[in-house]
Amino acid sequence: MLQIYNTLTKQKAPFKPLVEGQINMYVCGITVYDYCHIGHARVMVCFDVITRYLRARNWRVNYVRNITDVDDKIIKRAHENGETVEQLTERMIAAMHEDEDALGVLRPDQEPKATAHIDEILALISTLIEKGFAYPASNGDVYYRVERFAEYGKLTNQNVDELRSGSRVEVDEAKESPLDFVLWKAVKPGEVSWESPWGAGRPGWHIECSAMSKCCLGDTFDIHGGGPDLPFPHHENEIAQSEAANGCTYANHWMHAGPVRVNSEKMSKSLGNFFTIRDVLAKYDPEVVRFFLARVHYRSYIDYSEDSLKEARVMLERFYQALNGVSLPKSADESLDAGYEGAKAFELRFYEAMDDDFNTPKAISVLFEMVNELNKLKKTSESAAVALASKVLELAGILGLLQQNPDAFLKGADKEGEINAAAIEQLIEQRNAAKANKDYAQSDKIRDALAEQGVILKDSREGTSWFRES
Structure with missing residues (x-):
């Protein structure tokens, strides 16, 4: 039975969807004002693996991940670039999709944009005002009354009294309480805006997700996910908005990916350790990056470093070296389990690992055991080797891994400074030719020269093959 850790309850529990066999999942997406960074990649890959696995287990998954295409950062960046908000966001959305495609991240079933749901946002704000949970202020903004929602802070165990004592209201603010947050922002000169009952303006960040999730999945859905920086205040505010307006539970399960650190420090532009996805992909094979992100449990932090990526490359090479030379069937539909009786036992252990809160480290360790066995079978039984290799590819495919031709991966793409x-x-x-002429000194000289370039030769009866060493 699938067990999932719930950020709300702080424990793992058997997963039970609202509708048998159907999972509705909403994940907070990107604010598209700049290129996606490696932290975004972590969340993308994390929920891609989760979605792939749920579907492999025959769940019908409706995966929604939103796009925030209007906010302060977007408006500021568009102004700096001398372009419209729409021009900036469309360009950044295209770049985001390019990064996802490179990493093998499947598109969500629905990808709503905030600007396409202004009517739903206005309706939700109106409901909150009618129920007394929100109020128009004298400055044209509309705020949410945090202290009116009795369960505020339940996701992250925040105490309202402590939050109030640690907050302050600026003299010119129109809030009733320092805890109140904005639902609708009054327009400022030169900003993009929409008409509303409270004057021209634009939505606050938190209300966007409440409106889009309601539109796409209904008042209550199965799983809400996001990155490590979102539980407070974003997800607390979503809960407060949605449950106050709808009068029911917002999401039954909350899942959050762990952070990415760089050499054990928080990733930050000010520290000079900030890497976009395309920065990283310029140096490393995308599957190496995906493997690096997937091999750590989704709730744990990842320490990003050059050494970590090199280690990921070496580990992937072990898989591809084992698969290399195995004559796999052309049709992926062919069942080969009968060719190797142990394949089913490995598969069950893989599923047991993934059923335990998507434990990818344990699942990948099962794959390593499989390739160790595969290396033995390649010497003793071709049919058993083919059967086990097929199962390795099937299970790794659930993680979005081992999607390349082994020989092509091992030879690698030509990079600057490398011999092509x-x-x-x-x-x-x-x-x-030197060997044929019995000029073994020249033969060894060529082999050693290639080895210095990181190119390893393997001689066999079929000829000489090669691969790049990490």
Whole structure:
């Protein structure tokens, strides 16, 4: 039975959806004012793996991940660039999709934009005002009355009295309480805006997700997910808004991905340790980056470093080296379990790991056991090796891994400063000619020169193959 850790209850429990066999999941997406960074990649890959696994277990998953395409940062950046908000956001959305595609992240079923749901946002704010949970202020903003919602802080165990004592209201603010947060912002000169019953303005960040999730999934849904920085105040505010307006539970399960640190420090532009996804992909194979992100449990923090990515490359090479040379069937539909009786036992252990709150480290350790066994079978039984290799690919595919041709991955894409594939093949031909002429000194010289370039040669009866060493 699938067990999921719930941020709200602070414990793992058997997962029970609202509708048998159906899972409705909403994940907070990106505010599209800049290129996505490696922390965004962590959340993307995390919930992509979760969605892939749930579907592999025959759940019908409706995965919604929103796009915030209007907020202070977006307006400021568009002004700095001399472009419209729409021009900036459409460009950044396209870049986000490029990054996702490179990482093998599948698109969500629905990807609502805040600006396309202004009517729903206005309706939700009106309901909150009618119920006394919100109020129009003298400055044209509309605020939420935090202290009116008795359960405020239940997701992150925040105490309202302590929050109040640690807050202050600026002299020019129109809030009733320092805890109140904005639902609708009055327009400022030069800003994008929409008409509302309270004057021209735009939505606050928190109300967007309450409106979009309600529109796409209803008043109550199964799973709400997001990044490590969102539980407070964003998700607390979502709960307060939605449950006050709808009169029912907002989300039954809350899931949050862990943070990414850089050499054990918080990632920050001010510290000079901030990396966009495309920065990283310029240096590393996208599958290496995905493996690096997926091999750590989704709730744990990841320490990003050059050494960590190099280690991920070495680990992936172990998989591809085991798969290399195995003649797999052309059709993925062919069942080969009968070719190796142990394949089913490995599969069950993989599923047990993933059923335990999506324990990818344990699941990947099962895959490593499988490739160790595969290396033995390649020497003793071709049919058993093919059967086990097929199962490795099937299970790894659930994690979005091992999607490349083994030989192509091991040879790697030519990078700046590396000897290219055509030159390597030419040197191998020269080495073969030297061996044929019994010029073993020249043969060894070529082999050693390639080894210095990180190119490893493997001789067999079929000829000479090669791969790049990390």
